Amino acid sequence: MSAGPLLDVRGLDVRIPVRDGTVHALRGVDLRVEPGEVVGLVGESGGGKSMLASAVIGMLPANAVTQGEVLFRGADVLTMTREELLHHRGHGAAMCFQHARAALEPMRQVRKQLADRLRAHRHLGGQGVHDESRRLLTEVGITDLDRVLAAFPHELSGGMAQRVMIALALACAPGLLLADEPTTGLDVTLTADVLGLLRRLATEEGRGVLLISHDIAAAALVCDRIVVLRAGEVVEMGPTRQVIDTPRDDYTRELLAAVPDIDRPLPPVDHRSTAAAPVVTLQDVHVHYRARFGRTGHHALRGVSLEVHAGTTVGIVGESGSGKTTLARMLLGLVAPSAGRASVAGTDLSRLDRASRRRLSRSVQMVFQDPLGALDPRRTVLDAITEPLIPLGLSNAERQERATAVLRRTGLDDRFLSRYPHQLSGGQAQRVGIARALVADPDLLVFDEPTSALDVTVQAQILDLIRDLAADTARAQVFVSHDLATVRSFCDRVVVVYLGEIVEEGTVAEVFESPRHAYTKSLLAAAPRLGGRLVDNPTAREETTS
Amino acid sequence: MRIVRYLGLRLALLVPTLLGVVVLSFVLVRVLPGDPLAAFVTPSTTSEDIEKIRQRLGLDVSMWEQFTTYVGGLFRGDLGTSIQSGSPITTELSTRFGPTMELVVISVVISLLLALVLGVWSALRANRPEDHVIRVGSLVGTALPEFWLGLILIAVFYKTLHWFPAPSGRVDRGVDLTSITGAEGFDALLAGNLTALSSALAHLVLPVATIVIGISASLMRHVRASAIEILASPTWRTAQAHGVRRGALLRGYLLRGTAARLPTLVAIVLGNVLGGVVLVEYVFSWQGMGQWLLRGLLYRDYPVIQAGVLISAVVFAVAYLVADLVQALLDPRVKL
Known part of the structure; x- marks a missing residue:
């Protein structure tokens, strides 16, 4: 692996022509992810987070007009050929999609979906696929391997599906893992587990992780650096502590203020008697x-x-x-x-x-x-x-x-x-x-x-x-x-x-x-707290299916 | 075993269904205007003769007695005797059911395969010229009346080009083939008789083509729509973003998904073909069930109509049962 950043986005500009005009989805975005680093990309929906992720895996809409570079290990994703892209997608950068349950193929067992990826990128067969599948599921904190391997996605709970999604991405052996809102709809304990897992993948395996989230508090738990995106523009970026404690941009402050803080209650609602029937x-x-x-x-x-x-x-x-x-x-x-x-x-x-x-x-x-x-x-x-x-x-x-x-x-x-x-x-x-x-x-x-x-x-x-x-x-x-x-x-x-x-x-x-x-x-x-730090818990909690 | 239990349940449900069909068809043919005896009446027939014929056909007793006789016969596997020909229905049916089913099943299977391949291909090239050609072509195919299309195919491929045999039967004259099921192609296959097989297949081509051209459009449009839906789904995007190989992507993700949405439609199409096959049988002199049933209806041949309705009901019920089973096999989310 060459020295230098894993992902280096330079001045990326994306315009999507629509019926009446153009949508300027990204405006001169700069972003770097080093191996072993977790970078948080935060902002509201519609701010261009997913567009940026699509650019990184070379899946921008076909009619998108781009400027700038998306360098992955020095190669520009935007100018890759079809064959290069096939290799890059998955093996270079793999994406964990939002709403894992809907993103998994409903008619294919987890085992087969893992095998599809292992065959394509790791050239494993038979026993190799079998062993590696089990190792991957163990890695994402799943213990009843046989059941999950044989399961169809609809038989998994939300948290389990999210872990399987991460395992699928890992099966591609990516240098960079992109996680798009991986904790949406998960409860606090599962959120902590999934975020902890992402942190471990970066720290222990040296992968780069780009965590996309609208929740700055969740991102703050595990990220080394935070990049705030608003209307396609980077309004603030810096080390997590700095962004949280001394935000320079108004939008960042707005995001921080919106986090419901469990430790800081609002004054109670004007109370009525409970004597009513x-x-x-x-x-x-x-x-x-x-x-x-x-x-x-x-x-x-x-x-x-x-x-x-x-x-x-x-x-x-x-x-x-x-x-x-x-x-x-x-x-x-x-x-x-x-x-x-x-x-x-x-x-x-x-x-x-x-x-x-x-x-x-x-x-x-x-x-x-x-x-x-x-x-x-x-x-x-x-x-x-x-x-x-x-x-x-x-x-x-x-x-x-x-x-x-x-x-x-x-x-x-x-x-x-x-x-x-x-x-x-x-x-x-x-x-x-x-x-x-x-x-x-x-x-x-x-x-x-x-x-x-x-x-x-x-x-x-x-x-x-x-x-x-x-x-x-x-x-x-x-x-x-x-x-x-x-x-x-x-x-x-x-x-x-x-x-x-x-x-x-x-x-x-x-x-x-x-x-x-x-x-x-x-x-x-x-419960996520601003300024809190997730304690890395290597023995992920066992989860029950619903 | 869940599937055995389910099958048992569905087959048990078949009994009341068929009972309803038996009662309805029995009553309805008798309520219809027209008398089966009309065919026997000449200017010289006396009312005494008519009474005798009526007695011979068993139509002189009350409707209830006729019904109990009919149902009693059903339990012994006796579907009655044709008023027109005087031969047992079971004998007539055994020579006519096979050929029709051969025609219908082969047509539907070919249409299904064609629809899957063309539909998926069309979806992968949505809104490009190839896609438009396929869609317009299939629409034209559906719009052509079957009897007319059959005649055109005969005119072109038999009269002009001499590629296929004359529309005068199901095998060439002089081919030695003992009938087992009545479906010549299948019989030839069972007997390992290659001459007969090639002759039977050659006779099948034009009628099958007529039906296929007529029905594959609806199937194809359905496949195309399902495939386009899958291509736009987060599932497909995920697999693509993870760089899954193209072969696995097409087979495991696209074809499987579209196929899983088809079984019920196929069962419906099969039913429609069975109902409409009579026109094709006429054009190609295919001595099948459709022609026989139509004649029975025109001459108010009660036993023939009853047997025809009953057979159709059984075919429908079995087709839907198979469709549900296939659906459950293809889609793990379907609970039987």
Whole structure:
């Protein structure tokens, strides 16, 4: 290997011609990655991070117009021939794509997908492929090798799929590993594991790692240097400590301010009495999913008791597979409790007939995790928002009036009413989702990880909005999240769920300041903090599949 | 074993399905206007004669009695006797089912392979000239009426070029071949009779081509759309970005994915071909089930119609069952 940087991007300029003009995606970007170094590339979506990654692996859109150089070990990726590119992709620089579950081939076993890469780049066969596959999976912290090797992607949990994705990239034996938002949708403990793994790959194996993230706090945990990208331009770069402690650019400060800090709570929301009748009452509720053909099922909730009063917000926290989504689905009447008593707004959830189901659908509304996926792409914002009003038999004018009012409440003006989902950003789409949930004045509003698919800066704005809504007295709210930090700012009570059981319950102050259960303590400890440093943990935690 | 249990369940479900078909076809043919006896009536026939014929055909008893006799026969494998020819349906069917299925199955299989190859190729060159040529060509093929296309193929390839034999049967006269299944090509293969095989295959070419040209367009468009979807997916991008070899990429990622989206459509197409094959059979004098069934329908030959409907139902049910099994084999996410 020649001396000098592994990756040296010099003055890279990318323009994409579109129907009416040109999108200037990258403007004179300079970036270096040395072997053994982890470099964080941070910024909001649309800032050009993924475009830069595509340039590094030679997969820019075919019509892109480029200037500058992308030197990989001294060779310019932009001028490589087809054959050179085939070698460069994977073996030179390998990318771990975002949303690993969707990026893995659904009809191919993990074993075969690993073999595809090992054959192409390492020229291994038979026994070699077998041994190396096992070594790679072990390296990314997977212990039940046989099961994972034989598994299809849909049989893996999110965290497991992410590890397999990294193993696939490593199978190409790359000099440079690009990780595009590798921790999206993972809970805090898994995030720490994956980031720790990337750090180890750089430190112990001397690979270069380019970590792409919208979350500057997560990047700060493991990166040696941080590069901040905004609208295609590098606005700041430097050693991690320097960027975090003494940011020079306003945008960097904005990114830092948006990080929900678990140690620095906002003043509590103006409180109401909890004397009002409970909207949600759960007593020793169990949910058991039976497998098809009556084989062993999955016991998702094991004896959960909970009360949520009107005018209060309860945060439900737990990692993936803990049963928090089941709990949310049950409140909406989508899953029936197999045992125990459960009622929402006076409706018994264990005996739902058509009439009570209709009543329930009016009194409970949900805000979904994926804001764009929850909107019908062929219907306008007005259509989406007024949908819950249809059974109320209002006139068109009344409906439109209520939609406008509720949209204003969420911070959008009525110009948005005629737009289609593809014309909205993630944050705007989530505001529409919240407006739709609010419009029919529900008794209970359930938020299912409403910010985990959003950029950190947008996330902060949405959390502000939810905090604002939490002050309404008429409504009870349940906020489901894997992230303790988001819950802190506006919840009255916090419930921690672990393996289908409530292990801790109390006011925000009680849970955050004096956690009793070991699991709560570990969640608090794993939460990313600005200025924190990830302790390298060589024995990665064993993970259960959901 | 899950698959055995599933198969058992599906086959068990076949019983009520077929029972429904039996009842419906039995009632419907009798409700239709027209009388099977009309064919026997001449100006000199007396009403006494008609009564006698009616008795001989077993049509003089009540509908319920006719039904119990029919169903009783079904359990013994007796589909009844053709009113027109007077010979047992099972005998007639045994010489006609094979040839039709041979034609239909070969056509569908060839269309499927053609659609996969052309569709994927077309998707890989989406919006380039080759792609447009394929798409327009296939559309024209679909738009041509089958009977007309058949005649054109005969005019060109038999009358003018003499490449293929006359449309007057399924093997050349004088070829010595004992019938096993009734499907000549298959029989020749079983018997290892090469002369007969080449003769049978030569006779198959034009009718098969007629059907293939008619149906491959819809399959191909479906394959092309699926392939384009896969080419735009994060899955494909990932494999490409990891430099997976082109062979593995095409086979394991593209072809597999498109094939997995096909089985149900193939079953539907197979059903359509089975229904529409009668025109091709007429044009090519292919003594198959379609022609026989059509004649039965025109003369209100009750047993023939009932048997035809029943056979179609069985073929459909089996086709869908096979499609579901193939789908489950190809796509691990499908749970049986």
